[in-house]
Amino acid sequence: MSSPALHEPFEAIDRQRLSAALGMWVFLASEILFFGSLFLGFTVYRSLHPQAILEAGRETNVVFGSVNTAILLISSVTMAVADKAAERGLRRMVVGCLAATAALGLAFLVLKGLEYREDIHEHLVPGPDFKLKTPAAQLFFGFYWSMTAIHAVHLTIGIAAVCLFAWRVSRRAFDFTASAALPSLGLYWHLVDIIWIFLYPLLYLGGRAP
């Protein structure tokens, strides 16, 4: 009658699923304020030093940025498919989609790493031998490095959780159809994706209009 996924203190699996989703939404609200402060700071500096921020914005590598945006968007699709497949109890489909999601996430990190290497090579790390002369251009890269690094930390946590979940599903370790873990993980993954969708125009598209 009752599902093995049902835990104390809940008495019904539906309520437990709703609660897990609510808990994740509440946590995501917190995450939005977390990144929101960064967006606010960036916006303030952009209005204080418009020219310098645009000048610095032209230095990021738009190819890496765009390819990574595409990769993350696709990973959100595979995540959503995994979620839907779990509702129907399609175990192999779930494992496959989760593996694809994790692989795409890893691909994003690898590309990001290559991009970082190029940035370092081009003296885009704030400091005495920074590439641009305008002092405020370094502010842009202060935000570039902190925003993308914090985003990468979130993505790494997401990849680890997806891998763990895929492994447990493939080992038939728990009742993934009833459990609320997958929809919650999906919500988190999509948030990390959406944050990037805001980061992409801020960091890669500013200053490039003809």
Place this chain on the structure above:
Amino acid sequence: MTDMTAESGLTAPRSDTYLNHGSTLWSWLTTTDHKRIALLYFGSITLFFFIGGAAATMIRLELISPNGALFTNDGYNRLFTLHGVIMVWFFLVPSIPTTFGNFLLPLMIGASDVAFPRLNLFSWYLNTVGGLLVVACLVLGGVDTGWTFYTPFSSMFSNSYVFLAVAAVFVVGFSTIATGVNFIVTVHALRAPGMTWFRLPLFVWTQYATAIVIILATPVLAISLALIAAERLFGLPIFDPQHGGDPVLFQHLFWFYSHPAVYIMILPAFGVVSELIACFSRRQVFGYTAMVWAILGISVIGFFVWGHHMFVAGMSPFAALVFSFLSFIVAVPSAIKVFNWTFTLYRGQIYFEAPMLYALGFIGLFTIGGLTGLFTASLPIDVHVTDSYFVVAHFHYVMVGGSVSAFFGALHFWWPKISGRMAPDGWARFAAILMFFGFNFTFFPQFVMGYLGMNRRYHHYAPEFQIYHVASSMGAVILAAAYLLPMGYLTWSLFRGQKARANPWGATGLEWQTSSPPPKHNFDQRPVVTERAYVYHPDQESPRHEEPNAREPHNPQGQRG
């Protein structure tokens, strides 16, 4: 069903309480029982209260003489920073929510645990990791930035363990967020049948509102501290004026958290006091609905007043006026609460037991703290008293006179439920009165010297202020005694105290409808709620006089069995 006979079934000693469900250390460290996690948190915050208190003791000792005889300038900076960091993030913010909130929230709404028990345990471990980091910071040599970590000093110049302190606060912030998520979902999903939103005890409402403030404010602190770390460790110019960065931006982000944080500290205290005032005056809470809207109003408006911490930091006159206006507005719901507590006393049958003395003390001290808040919210006075002892006295009246009094009131009120023993009321009343007296003795002189021009954060001062500092330090001795006393008699009561009945105060809440201490799963049968909160007497009738031992809850919220 008379309550006394029904209660006899609950008074029989039982072997399956949450306390003796398992007795190994391992069973405590891996528990997911919200009551045991509350006790783990009790241990942590008591430890930090005394570390922060030791720092305060040394500050008061140093300030007896105007020449700064005991500590170097740098040592003194580290001392008051340590006091602030530990008291704010390791005592006040977690104090009532993680202990009484954890213990009581599920009991009060008739649930068997919080929504995510393992997350709850995880939050305690995060809190412990944060605690270890701050202790490491303390042992290595401390921080000298002040608890506010203002840039560019903290990010570019300070030669102390800023990173460790910032990391500690960052980690402990996520522990608080975990608790906040848990509370919000618990209140939404696990209320017992019949426990509608407007039947919730006000303590539950305050925990809910506090949780909302926690999840929306804490991440902003986390990111501002992470940016300081990025600036210190990697030289990223975020707030660096040389590169066109704006240190005032840091202050905005910091106070966007730290002003709501004041409500994280005081809202739970409001909840405690509402429970105590109703129970010990045997009256329905006056204006329950207004109280609920005041709680929610404070938590919302509290987000829009942060600028009043920065009136002299460089702000447009228009922004300053708006922040000043909003700061006056946020005082309205607080005043509604104070008036409603007072009206609740009116025509009540008042019992002056220890928890009630703490609650009455709270009302007086919080009112002074709140009214002086209006002084500092008005621009012309704030410019005069900014960074003076007037401000120090103001927030200590709210945080210590308010939150800490409520914490001790809660401790004495729910002690029988938590431990199964009664605290010795004579000693407890003595400690409560001593605390009220010692508190005013310590902090009232600070209003006066602050108004006369004594700056905060200095240990060299003009000799004419010495009389006030000596008075304040003498008061601090009394206050310290009043904080230490409960450690003694509460410990004594654990072994020798009278065994507590299920409902020794005759209170109406669901937490009193189970045995003291409660069984592992809180209730033997899931309670059904049939009544509003606080129906201590019929509508349109005053409460009757009852002997202290024969107080009855009249219409308790839950029906047993």
